Amino acid sequence: MIITGDQVSKDLEEKCQVLIIGSGAAGGAIGAELSEAGVDVIILEEGGHYTSKDFVPDPSKMIPMLYRDAGTSVIMGSPSIIFSEGCCVGGSTVINGGMCWRVPEKILKRWNLEFGLSDITPKELEPYYRKVEKIINVAPQSPESLSKAEMMFHRATTKLGYLIRRNQRNQLNCTGEGLCVFGCPTDRKRSVLVTYVPKAMQAGARLYADCRVTKITSEHGRATGIEGQIIDRKTKKKKHKVRIKAQLVIVACGAIQTPALLLGSKLGNSSKQVGKNFLCHPNVKIVGIFDQQINYWAGVHQAHQVHEFLEEGMLFALGGVHPSLVSLSLPGFGRQSIELMELWNHMVVAGALIDDTTYGKVIRLPWGPPLALYQIDDIEYERMLRAIALMSEIMFTAGARKVLLPFFHLQELNGMDDIKKVFSSGIKKAEIETLTVHAFGTTRMCADPNRGVVNQWGEVNDCSKLFVVDGGTIPTSLGVNPQETIMALATRSGVHILENKNKYLS
Amino acid sequence: MSQNLSRGTERIIKALIETLKPRKPGFDPAAEEFMLQVADDFLGALPSHMKILFPLGLRLLEYGTLIFAFSPIPFSRMSLSKREQYIKGWMDSKIPLRRDLIKGMKAIALTGYYAFPEVMNHIGYNLEEHLKRINVVDLNTPPAVACDAEAAKYFREMDKLGKWGIVDGLPGKAKKYFEERE
Numbered sequence A: 001m002i003i004t005g006d007q008v009s010k011d012l013e014e015k016c017q018v019l020i021i022g023s024g025a026a027g028g029a030i031g032a033e034l035s036e037a038g039v040d041v042i043i044l045e046e047g048g049h050y051t052s053k054d055f056v057p058d059p060s061k062m063i064p065m066l067y068r069d070a071g072t073s074v075i076m077g078s079p080s081i082i083f084s085e086g087c088c089v090g091g092s093t094v095i096n097g098g099m100c101w102r103v104p105e106k107i108l109k110r111w112n113l114e115f116g117l118s119d120i121t122p123k124e125l126e127p128y129y130r131k132v133e134k135i136i137n138v139a140p141q142s143p144e145s146l147s148k149a150e151m152m153f154h155r156a157t158t159k160l161g162y163l164i165r166r167n168q169r170n171q172l173n174c175t176g177e178g179l180c181v182f183g184c185p186t187d188r189k190r191s192v193l194v195t196y197v198p199k200a201m202q203a204g205a206r207l208y209a210d211c212r213v214t215k216i217t218s219e220h221g222r223a224t225g226i227e228g229q230i231i232d233r234k235t236k237k238k239k240h241k242v243r244i245k246a247q248l249v250i251v252a253c254g255a256i257q258t259p260a261l262l263l264g265s266k267l268g269n270s271s272k273q274v275g276k277n278f279l280c281h282p283n284v285k286i287v288g289i290f291d292q293q294i295n296y297w298a299g300v301h302q303a304h305q306v307h308e309f310l311e312e313g314m315l316f317a318l319g320g321v322h323p324s325l326v327s328l329s330l331p332g333f334g335r336q337s338i339e340l341m342e343l344w345n346h347m348v349v350a351g352a353l354i355d356d357t358t359y360g361k362v363i364r365l366p367w368g369p370p371l372a373l374y375q376i377d378d379i380e381y382e383r384m385l386r387a388i389a390l391m392s393e394i395m396f397t398a399g400a401r402k403v404l405l406p407f408f409h410l411q412e413l414n415g416m417d418d419i420k421k422v423f424s425s426g427i428k429k430a431e432i433e434t435l436t437v438h439a440f441g442t443t444r445m446c447a448d449p450n451r452g453v454v455n456q457w458g459e460v461n462d463c464s465k466l467f468v469v470d471g472g473t474i475p476t477s478l479g480v481n482p483q484e485t486i487m488a489l490a491t492r493s494g495v496h497i498l499e500n501k502n503k504y505l506s
Numbered sequence B: 001m002s003q004n005l006s007r008g009t010e011r012i013i014k015a016l017i018e019t020l021k022p023r024k025p026g027f028d029p030a031a032e033e034f035m036l037q038v039a040d041d042f043l044g045a046l047p048s049h050m051k052i053l054f055p056l057g058l059r060l061l062e063y064g065t066l067i068f069a070f071s072p073i074p075f076s077r078m079s080l081s082k083r084e085q086y087i088k089g090w091m092d093s094k095i096p097l098r099r100d101l102i103k104g105m106k107a108i109a110l111t112g113y114y115a116f117p118e119v120m121n122h123i124g125y126n127l128e129e130h131l132k133r134i135n136v137v138d139l140n141t142p143p144a145v146a147c148d149a150e151a152a153k154y155f156r157e158m159d160k161l162g163k164w165g166i167v168d169g170l171p172g173k174a175k176k177y178f179e180e181r182e
Ligand SMILES: Cc1cc2nc3c(=O)[nH]c(=O)nc-3n(C[C@H](O)[C@H](O)[C@H](O)COP(=O)(O)OP(=O)(O)OC[C@H]3O[C@@H](n4cnc5c(N)ncnc54)[C@H](O)[C@@H]3O)c2cc1C
Pocket: A021, A022, A023, A024, A025, A026, A027, A044, A045, A046, A047, A084, A085, A086, A087, A088, A089, A090, A091, A092, A093, A095, A096, A097, A098, A099, A100, A101, A181, A211, A212, A213, A214, A252, A253, A254, A255, A257, A258, A261, A437, A438, A439, A470, A471, A472, A481, A482, A483, A484, A486
């Protein structure tokens, strides 16, 4: 049963066995796992509940509706990094690109060596990944769903001899609408909203939407429940108080919100690691301009990834978005803007995900919300320049006549010979436009309680009956898209709780 | 009538919209009302601290003319050409914060513009047509129509030749977790 804020007419008091905060990748997966095993589960979600009928291809409506802070979140640094996350039932999976990858094996080796997570092996994770892949329908795209831009990208990278991989995506018979980031209007993208949430509801879980948790309550080092508010969806102001008592509290608010909630509740931080070790896969993007008409938006985006440079910390894909969003990253305004955007059907946007080599942190502002800080380091800076150069090479090989760059000074390249300017123009870090949609590390897993916040199951080290299962528990950068790993780890935590019912649910 | 903007903020945003609005001789759709509405919606959805900071940033733009343009006339009362020059100064500023601020303001002003039907039509973004063309099957049936016939043919061919690319397995050059070892 999903209860939205407008259905609640007075202060709310509830009791349950397991209370889950956040209904995204992690919260949805563990919610279904537990409720299907007969556990009495309540899920609380700050954002609203919407369905595919509400999803329209209009960013001016969808971004305020589905994105936290209307998409204006920023990670402070020089440059600042634009950050997006979902705030709705289904969390960021409702607006994500649907790319699904398992964690690279070398990353798991690192987790073992550096964080003592020796049980999290490929073999151990296999059944959880398999389960997740079945539930969210991870599958490659059909030829019919692909755009001309994907063909040009594939041809060019193959010609250059770079390793290009087909993306598996959580989709069922995707027709290539290219609207993933505004919520899939046909439910073909199998987000948590249309997979795990219905499973949990069918099994009897209760989900309160428009319910913001402000504090996790505790007694004698043991979590006992939460305090929160039913909020007005439009004004975001408090309408009613919420108090819920639970035998076990599971936090799944995402790597940026969770540390603020823990810090505000004064829980889990004896290691002083809450909010530290923040990782975010900074992204850079370029726009290729072609003579021929491409209509790159007509078809699915991100059907392939270039993995040739994965070991060197760079991954490339095409990204299809709405003209409103592309226009923001293009130079100028007024006449310059419309003249550039008249080339819309001749544009192809490519982006690079950069593997982190440094850490940032998330702090809690005195009035509650988190503030993320991240300063890209010299290695990431070098990687960004290289990524831009390599993506430009791909664009020119595909036939682009011009490439628009995410730099303040050097704004375009006009051919292969120009690429060296990326390195020789003295671009400063602060002059690179960056963005990201991934976040990890802020409540990291570690066998040593002095170096992490949770153990390998997501159990908070210094507070019993409290788990964290979201992206924040991932201790290192993954270098690839994280949703599948987040869901697999959350499922694994769920199974662990069920196997130890006496300990956690008594 | 805006719901989330004070009169002062609305005046500055209107001036900003008038200045930033993409247009050229022969194409200048009446999108101002819509752009203002979108700006209003975005401001309403901002978190509480941004609801304070954003109007403050707008005031900096409004009265910053004194410092950055040596003019006693606030931004919203300048002539259009002076405003354009002033905004360019912000965009090209050596101070990253000024550049970031104007980027945020550009986002608030332009998101609406390129979502305006007449504008989408003008730039050739015929999404509705595309959606109508491809959405001819139900959820349980594979897509029947190619988004792009040439691309579909190319990938079918690649598939036949075994050159499309590896589907299964781990990212990068690795193959499957176990098969190589077990
Ligand atoms: C635009 C975009 C594109 C992406 N593309 C991909 C992709 O292609 N592939 C991929 O693998 N990953 C992608 N990601 C990332 C992926 O979606 C996230 O990493 C993943 O969803 C994170 O899972 P999570 O459970 O940690 O957090 P989320 O899925 O973000 O869920 C957290 C939920 O908790 C809620 N919440 C937060 N605080 C509170 C509170 N105090 N009270 C109540 N509720 C609260 C939030 O509203 C949110 O719904 C993308 C993300 C975005 C934004």
